Amino acid sequence: MTASRPGVAALSTHRLSKDYGDRPALEPLDLEVPEGQHVALVGHNGSGKTTLLRMAAGLLDPSDGEVRIMGHPSGSLGARRSLSWLSDSPTFYDDLSLWEHLEYVARLHGVQDWNDKAEELLTRLQLSGRRDDVPTTFSRGLRQKAAIALGMVRPFDVLLVDEPFVGLDSNGKATLLELLDEAAAVGATLLVATHELAFVTRVTRLLALRDGAIVYDGPPADADVHSLVLPA
Amino acid sequence: MSDISLTALRDLRRTRQKHRLGNLDWFEAAYRAYLWGGFGGGSILWISSSVKDGRVNESTAASVLQHGPAVLGLLVAIAFMAGIRGGAQGGPLALEAPDVAFVMLAPVDRRRALMRPATQRLRSALFAGALAGAIVGQLAGRRLPGSLVAWAAAGALYGATTAFVWVGTALLAHTLHVPRWVATLLGLAAVAWQSAAVAWHIPGPADTAGSLGLWGWRQHPVDLVAVGLGVVAVVTGFVLLRRISLDALARRSALVAQLRFAVTMQDLRTVILLRRQLNQEHTRHRPYVRLRPARSSHSGITGTVWRRGWYGLLRFPITRLLRMAALAIGMGVLQAAVVRGTTPAFLGTAVLGFVLGLEVMEPLSQEVDQADRADAIPYPRGEIMSRHLIAPAVALLPFAVVAGAAAAITLGGTTDAIVGAAILAYPTVLGAATGGVVSIVRDMPSPFSSSNQQAFMPPEMAGFTTTIRLVWPIVVSALTTCSVLLPRLALRHGDSTTAAAMRAALGVLLVVALTGYWVRVRDALRARIRAFMEEGRAYSSGQRSSAA
Numbered sequence: 001m002t003a004s005r006p007g008v009a010a011l012s013t014h015r016l017s018k019d020y021g022d023r024p025a026l027e028p029l030d031l032e033v034p035e036g037q038h039v040a041l042v043g044h045n046g047s048g049k050t051t052l053l054r055m056a057a058g059l060l061d062p063s064d065g066e067v068r069i070m071g072h073p074s075g076s077l078g079a080r081r082s083l084s085w086l087s088d089s090p091t092f093y094d095d096l097s098l099w100e101h102l103e104y105v106a107r108l109h110g111v112q113d114w115n116d117k118a119e120e121l122l123t124r125l126q127l128s129g130r131r132d133d134v135p136t137t138f139s140r141g142l143r144q145k146a147a148i149a150l151g152m153v154r155p156f157d158v159l160l161v162d163e164p165f166v167g168l169d170s171n172g173k174a175t176l177l178e179l180l181d182e183a184a185a186v187g188a189t190l191l192v193a194t195h196e197l198a199f200v201t202r203v204t205r206l207l208a209l210r211d212g213a214i215v216y217d218g219p220p221a222d223a224d225v226h227s228l229v230l231p232a
Numbered sequence: 233m234s235d236i237s238l239t240a241l242r243d244l245r246r247t248r249q250k251h252r253l254g255n256l257d258w259f260e261a262a263y264r265a266y267l268w269g270g271f272g273g274g275s276i277l278w279i280s281s282s283v284k285d286g287r288v289n290e291s292t293a294a295s296v297l298q299h300g301p302a303v304l305g306l307l308v309a310i311a312f313m314a315g316i317r318g319g320a321q322g323g324p325l326a327l328e329a330p331d332v333a334f335v336m337l338a339p340v341d342r343r344r345a346l347m348r349p350a351t352q353r354l355r356s357a358l359f360a361g362a363l364a365g366a367i368v369g370q371l372a373g374r375r376l377p378g379s380l381v382a383w384a385a386a387g388a389l390y391g392a393t394t395a396f397v398w399v400g401t402a403l404l405a406h407t408l409h410v411p412r413w414v415a416t417l418l419g420l421a422a423v424a425w426q427s428a429a430v431a432w433h434i435p436g437p438a439d440t441a442g443s444l445g446l447w448g449w450r451q452h453p454v455d456l457v458a459v460g461l462g463v464v465a466v467v468t469g470f471v472l473l474r475r476i477s478l479d480a481l482a483r484r485s486a487l488v489a490q491l492r493f494a495v496t497m498q499d500l501r502t503v504i505l506l507r508r509q510l511n512q513e514h515t516r517h518r519p520y521v522r523l524r525p526a527r528s529s530h531s532g533i534t535g536t537v538w539r540r541g542w543y544g545l546l547r548f549p550i551t552r553l554l555r556m557a558a559l560a561i562g563m564g565v566l567q568a569a570v571v572r573g574t575t576p577a578f579l580g581t582a583v584l585g586f587v588l589g590l591e592v593m594e595p596l597s598q599e600v601d602q603a604d605r606a607d608a609i610p611y612p613r614g615e616i617m618s619r620h621l622i623a624p625a626v627a628l629l630p631f632a633v634v635a636g637a638a639a640a641i642t643l644g645g646t647t648d649a650i651v652g653a654a655i656l657a658y659p660t661v662l663g664a665a666t667g668g669v670v671s672i673v674r675d676m677p678s679p680f681s682s683s684n685q686q687a688f689m690p691p692e693m694a695g696f697t698t699t700i701r702l703v704w705p706i707v708v709s710a711l712t713t714c715s716v717l718l719p720r721l722a723l724r725h726g727d728s729t730t731a732a733a734m735r736a737a738l739g740v741l742l743v744v745a746l747t748g749y750w751v752r753v754r755d756a757l758r759a760r761i762r763a764f765m766e767e768g769r770a771y772s773s774g775q776r777s778s779a780a
Contacts, residue, residue: 057337061479075478081339091329091485095251096244101334107240108338150334 008071010035010158010189011056015065018051018212025051027213028065033191033205035157038184040200040220041193042228043209049193050088052209053160056191057085070157081109084156088163090147092135098122098146099131102153109154121149124175140167152179159183161192165199177202197225237340245348288375296376297446302429305442308394308458309426312438313419315398319405320415321511322480324357324398325349326488332481343474350403350470357395365391365445371576373448383448389459390445396462397441403469407476484510501597501672504590508552519546533611534619541595541623552591559588560631563661564638564653567716571643571652571723578716582709585664586671589709592627593668596620600676617673618752625662632658648729652719655733659740663712666747671705673751708747712740 011033018026026048033039041049054060056067058075072078092101099118106114122128125145130138135146144167151159159180165173177199184190192199200206200220208216208228216228288296318324327336327349335345369387373380405415422437429436436442441458491506523542562584569577590597599620609616636657643649715736722732 058478059332059337059482061477077339077341080337083337085333085337087333091333093248093328093330095248095255100247104240104244105334105338107243108237108334108340110237110339 008035009033009068010037010070011191012068013052013056013065014068016052016055016062016067017064018048018055018060019063024212026055029214031207031214033189035189036184036187037189037205038180038203039189039191039205039207040203041191041207041209042195042197042200042225043193046211047209048212049209050162051212053085053162053191053193057083057160059085082157084151084154084159086147086151086159086161086164088166090143090150092143092146094134094136096134097132098127098135098149101135101146101150105150106153111154114153118149118153121152124179125149126171126175141169141172144168145172148176148179152183156183156188158189158191161190161194163194164192165194165196200225237338238344241335241340241345287377293376297449299430299433300446301439301443302426302433302436303442304390304445305436305438305440306423306426306430308397308438308441309422309436311394311398312401312422315401316405316410316415316419317412318398318511319402319407320410320412322477322484323406323510324353324402325406325476325481326484327481329482329485329489332478332485336478336481341474342476343471346473346476347470350473354395354399354466357399358392361391361393361395361398362388363391365389365394369445369448376449378449386445386447386449389447390441393441393444393459393462396459396466400462400465400469403472404465406480407469407472409475409477501590501600501675504587505597511551513549513551515544515547516549519543521546533615534622537616537619538623541620544595544598545592545623545627548594556588556591556631557634559584559591560635560661561638563588563664563713564635564640564657565642567635567656567660567713568639568642568649570716571639571720575717578713579706579710581660581713581716582664582667582706585661585713586667586706586709588628588631588661589665589668590671591668592624592631592665593621593672595623596669597672600672612755613676614752614755617676618748621669621748621751624665628661628665629658632661635661648723652729652733655730655737656716656719656740659737659744660713660715663715663740663744664709666712666744667705667707667709669747669751670708673754674701674705708743712743715740 009032013029013031015028017028043049055062056074067074069079070082102118122131127145135143164176180190203220206220206223207214216223365387366384370380370384373383426436426438428434440455443452443455487506487510563581566577566581636653640649640653718736719729719732722729
């Protein structure tokens with residue numbers, strides 16, 4: 001965790017919207033996620049989940065409105081310091097080993113004693129034997145595990161995760177859930193877009209998107225999750 | 233940027249460089265350099281030696297001096313348009329996808345992190361611009377007053393300035409977040425103004441930059457203002473690097489990796505496709521004209537493929553149509569230059585026609601890209617592919633009119649010029665486009681050959697086939713564009729240019745017909761050759777068995 005700012009939402013959006021030509025991908029959205037909240041984002045394919053997460057990560061320019069991470073505009077230095085982004089399609093350098101990736105990412109984020117943390121992550125994700133291999137040669141599941149290790153090796157206040165369970169075996173899924181729980185336990189804010197409905201029961205807040213608009217925002221226990229992920 | 237992050241970035245780059253050098257196959261790299269050096273150097277020497285028409289006369293020289301700056305300035309204006317539009321569309325930088333994910337999302341100063349890719353982009357543009365300028369400059373020096381060295385240096389200075397303008401305007405347009413329509417408007421305004429300067433001899437915005445190209449003959453210190461402006465644009469762009477859009481970098485990163493791979497594989501078709509995606513050039517949702525439902529007479533294979541062709545062609549975006557028109561204008565102007573005595577210009581026409589062919593043959597390309605679907609159709613593949621040539625061939629007609637008009641106007645609009653252009657324009661445009669057809673069909677996966685075949689070739693043979701593979705389509709295009717030499721010869725000898733143009737057109741149409749036939753029977757021919765080889769192998773093996 002980096003230094004938090006009292007009274008500031010971990011993630012907030014104001015009139016945030018995105019359209020591709022004449023097709024709206026996200027309707028104007030006002031959202032506030034307080035610090036430490038554990039949020040699941042659900043919705044059918046094309047409902048706007050990835051668009052929202054990518055705008056929050058600063059990887060996609062909004063058509064209108066703004067996103068703030070810990071009070072900093074998305075993409076700014078402060079936001080990047082606080083935010084860790086786990087993409088649904090991880091990318092890697094094709095000339096660095098997994099260990100070199102970990103070293104690089106940790107050091108870019110100013111972590112000096114990264115070895116123990118990296119070692120622990122690799123052990124828990126069952127990647128220790130592959131630490132000197134180049135991750136671009138990994139299978140889909142191993143690439144996902146490598147991306148999780150890279151997302152977790154650095155400090156963060158807010159973790160944005162897009163479809164983290166795709167390609168993972170049952171051990172991988174269990175480890176990821178443990179890691180997410182541990183991050184939440186130390187006060188990190190999690191926003192996880194997923195189709196894994198079993199995961200939804202573990203969160204404190206459920207957000208459902210349909211055709212770019214929020215159709216449910218509340219505790220998961222009160223929601224009929226199956227109907228929420230159907231297209232209109 | 234904190235010191236730790238900066239050190240991490242430096243260390244990463246050092247580590248990656250070490251890995252790359254460690255993985256480099258030095259023998260292969262040297263062999264590639266040898267091939268490219270030999271081929272490239274040989275081509276330049278050949279083109280240079282073929283420009284031997286002697287010094288231009290005084291009136292032509294005076295005309296070059298008067299109109300040269302405006303004409304050369306037009307290229308700078310085009311570079312400005314390409315730069316400003318490219319910048320508004322997310323160029324000119326292209327990072328690797330992991331750099332976007334790890335470096336750009338880390339708490340590092342983006343300006344300092346982007347300085348290196350920006351400098352690399354500028355360096356490669358400067359090198360390419362200066363090299364091309366120097367080559368063209370020494371060609372000009374063979375016909376104009378001044379030494380070859382001075383002309384080459386002037387060409388290099390002009391090329392480098394053009395590169396500065398391109399990179400600088402692209403960086404400024406990107407970092408200042410210039411809307412795309414504004415960029416297009418500004419670019420078109422610059423090109424239109426400079427074109428007016430060429431046509432009506434009024435002062436143009438890029439005259440001083442163009443004037444640098446004539447420094448091999450005479451020097452105007454005021455021209456250095458253009459260099460200064462280019463440098464200022466680049467430096468300002470570098471200062472504003474922090475404002476680069478991560479959205480654009482993320483979008484381009486994946487495409488650029490594919491683009492580099494396609495370039496490595498000499499896959500020109502994919503290069504063009506990816507460049508369209510980089511420029512966010514999408515086909516129209518609705519066609520310009522909606523075709524009426526097919527009649528029963530159109531239900532045969534020819535009618536079906538013809539309609540499919542038009543479905544695609546009628547969805548070409550306006551930018552692609554404009555680009556194709558510009559290519560046609562370029563072809564016309566270059567063919568006129570051949571008639572006027574610059575013989576190697578027909579190679580330029582061939583290259584432009586080849587690119588035009590790749591553009592217009594989109595329906596055929598789509599079919600080649602969807603090889604599994606084409607193979608599932610209950611007709612021989614050649615029958616389908618050859619029918620895919622018909623609609624694009626018809627679609628080339630308006631572009632031939634544009635090319636013919638450009639040639640006739642460049643040649644002064646005389647009756648001979650108009651008649652010659654009218655006869656040769658369509659065959660030449662169609663013929664030059666056949667190079668594109670050869671390139672597309674050649675890349676079609678063949679059910680009869682194995683990709684391992686080339687792997688077992690000796691290096692000399694593999695290099696030779698690679699060169700042939702790359703050059704062959706352009707050679708086919710050049711075979712048709714050199715047809716303009718016939719009417720030129722007739723003009724010089726005082727013979728009928730109309731008759732010569734008709735003979736040339738017939739020759740070109742023969743090449744077109746042969747290419748169409750090759751597309752149709754290619755698979756069958758390959759199958760027959762393969763069967764013949766198998767038969768030969770079986771016979772030899774039988775002979776050995778009986779001898780044993």
